[in-house]
Amino acid sequence: MNPSVDVCIIGGGLGGLATAAFLQQQGKKVVLLEQQSRPGGRVRSTQLDAQTVLEHGPLGWLDKEPAVLDLCDLIGQVPIPAEPVQKERRLWKQGKIYALPKGPGSFLATPVMPLRSRLRLLMEPFIRRRPEPFGEESVADFARRRFGAGVADNFFAAMVSGIYGGDAHQLSVQAAFPLMAGWERDHGSCVAGALPHMRRLKREVQSGQRRPTSRNLMTVEGGMAGLTDGMAQYLGESFRTGQDVAQLRRVGKKWFVLDSSGSTLAGASQIVAATPSAVTAGLLREEAPHLAQVGAAQVVAPLAVVHFLVRQEEIGGDIQSFGFLALRNQGLRALGVQYASSIFPGQTARGLVQLRVLMGGVHDPDLLALPDQAIVAEAWEPLVEPLQICGEAVHTEVTGLPQAIPQYDLGHLARRVEFEQVAARLGGLHLGGDALHGVGVTAVLARAQATARSLA
Numbered sequence: 001m002n003p004s005v006d007v008c009i010i011g012g013g014l015g016g017l018a019t020a021a022f023l024q025q026q027g028k029k030v031v032l033l034e035q036q037s038r039p040g041g042r043v044r045s046t047q048l049d050a051q052t053v054l055e056h057g058p059l060g061w062l063d064k065e066p067a068v069l070d071l072c073d074l075i076g077q078v079p080i081p082a083e084p085v086q087k088e089r090r091l092w093k094q095g096k097i098y099a100l101p102k103g104p105g106s107f108l109a110t111p112v113m114p115l116r117s118r119l120r121l122l123m124e125p126f127i128r129r130r131p132e133p134f135g136e137e138s139v140a141d142f143a144r145r146r147f148g149a150g151v152a153d154n155f156f157a158a159m160v161s162g163i164y165g166g167d168a169h170q171l172s173v174q175a176a177f178p179l180m181a182g183w184e185r186d187h188g189s190c191v192a193g194a195l196p197h198m199r200r201l202k203r204e205v206q207s208g209q210r211r212p213t214s215r216n217l218m219t220v221e222g223g224m225a226g227l228t229d230g231m232a233q234y235l236g237e238s239f240r241t242g243q244d245v246a247q248l249r250r251v252g253k254k255w256f257v258l259d260s261s262g263s264t265l266a267g268a269s270q271i272v273a274a275t276p277s278a279v280t281a282g283l284l285r286e287e288a289p290h291l292a293q294v295g296a297a298q299v300v301a302p303l304a305v306v307h308f309l310v311r312q313e314e315i316g317g318d319i320q321s322f323g324f325l326a327l328r329n330q331g332l333r334a335l336g337v338q339y340a341s342s343i344f345p346g347q348t349a350r351g352l353v354q355l356r357v358l359m360g361g362v363h364d365p366d367l368l369a370l371p372d373q374a375i376v377a378e379a380w381e382p383l384v385e386p387l388q389i390c391g392e393a394v395h396t397e398v399t400g401l402p403q404a405i406p407q408y409d410l411g412h413l414a415r416r417v418e419f420e421q422v423a424a425r426l427g428g429l430h431l432g433g434d435a436l437h438g439v440g441v442t443a444v445l446a447r448a449q450a451t452a453r454s455l456a
């Protein structure tokens with residue numbers, strides 16, 4: 001059966017599923033084609049036993065965009081907030097774990113960097129705006145210029161490796177952190193831009209224009225796959241697995257979605273490609289051959305997620321926090337460790353502690369070539385001393401993700417424009433997912449809702 005629909009969505013990760021679900025809610029006839037045999041893409045949660053969920057992709061989402069709450073309502077899921085300890089963040093530096101500051105006051109008191117660097121932070125509102133023309137700038141250069149080297153090298157470097165598995169010297173601040181770059185551009189400083197931004201959001205909530213959000217980390221029953229399975233269920237027959245899309249062809253005002261034998265999988269007046277840049281470019285090879293190089297040039301960082309379950313009584317260290325990020329080149333191969341059972345206690349069997357170690361990233365491209373045992377050893381050994389672990393893990397699991405996080409490197413804005421120009425020239429083509437317009441659950445779902453609204 002090769003359906004003719006209003007909108008055909010390619011890719012059944014969070015982005016594709018949410019776009020399809022929001023469109024179906026609006027009464028559009030949709031079909032979502034997913035290559036794999038299950039929904040979710042990078043979202044994968046497994047149930048180890050009746051109480052324990054292991055997250056192999058995102059651990060949760062930050063509740064700052066109403067789109068995710070709207071989606072939960074649509075599919076009948078109830079968001080579960082993380083424990084308040086998740087607001088406690090830590091930094092691993094030279095073998096020690098430090099509390100990360102939560103506000104301006106604690107920033108001044110943090111021992112993570114010298115007093116000179118902390119005082120430099122206070123200068124931010126008085127640092128001149130970068131002269132025009134504004135080109136792209138690396139996160140490292142932006143942070144050094146605005147906040148000083150101490151903040152750049154400690155906090156921004158750790159944040160970039162924690163969120164992107166990336167390199168602060170390569171990531172574009174305009175593409176990866178557009179809000180912050182915009183605050184400087186439009187208001188002269190980040191402080192001057194952040195305050196009116198927060199006031200505007202508050203006003204919108206008070207006037208009923210915007211649904212309130214908590215800024216908490218959230219999940220749903222059964223873990224993040226509850227969202228993607230819920231969407232797949234909501235879509236019913238409109239969601240199809242095992243559909244390896246090979247090509248998109250535009251004929252007149254209609255799109256044809258073809259498999260590798262040239263057979264038509266679907267026909268539609270609109271297409272949403274919620275696939276990695278290289279895949280989207282490949283699908284469009286006949287319509288826009290020049291995109292192949294543009295798409296292939298986007299680096300996608302590899303990650304390994306290593307889970308450890310440890311008996312509670314065998315951990316003496318403080319795990320009452322989100323966990324810690326690790327600075328590069330300080331002897332720790334892990335990017336960071338999340339104390340999953342402190343964040344979402346309902347997802348780990350009583351008496352056990354769940355530790356989730358993230359490794360890899362652009363600084364460690366060869367990690368996944370190691371055997372699992374070696375990855376486990378690299379993840380485990382540095383935990384033993386700081387967390388005062390005196391036993392062995394009762395369960396260990398490694399998930400290798402060769403294509404985990406797309407990088408928004410310098411040049412990303414031009415890449416995005418190239419894709420958008422092709423979409424505008426061909427017509428009826430929309431770009432979703434996290435390849436180009438924002439990484440993370442919240443960004444991906446906000447874009448999915450915006451795309452669905454634009455097609456209403």
Ligand SMILES: Cc1cc2nc3c(=O)[nH]c(=O)nc-3n(C[C@H](O)[C@H](O)[C@H](O)COP(=O)(O)OP(=O)(O)OC[C@H]3O[C@@H](n4cnc5c(N)ncnc54)[C@H](O)[C@@H]3O)c2cc1C
Pocket residue numbers: 010011012013014015016033034035036039040041042043056057058059060061062243244245246274275276279303305401404405432433434435439440441442444
């Ligand atoms: C380890 C890890 C931890 C993370 N942690 C967090 C976190 O805690 N919080 C957060 O907000 N974000 C986190 N993220 C980021 C977040 O998971 C992603 O931004 C988001 O899941 C991306 O969704 P997507 O739909 O864009 O892509 P994907 O999930 O990759 O979906 C793309 C889909 O397209 C399909 N596809 C590809 N080619 C074809 C084809 N030719 N035909 C048909 N289908 C095709 C794929 O099979 C896949 O299902 C994390 C990511 C990883 C990897």
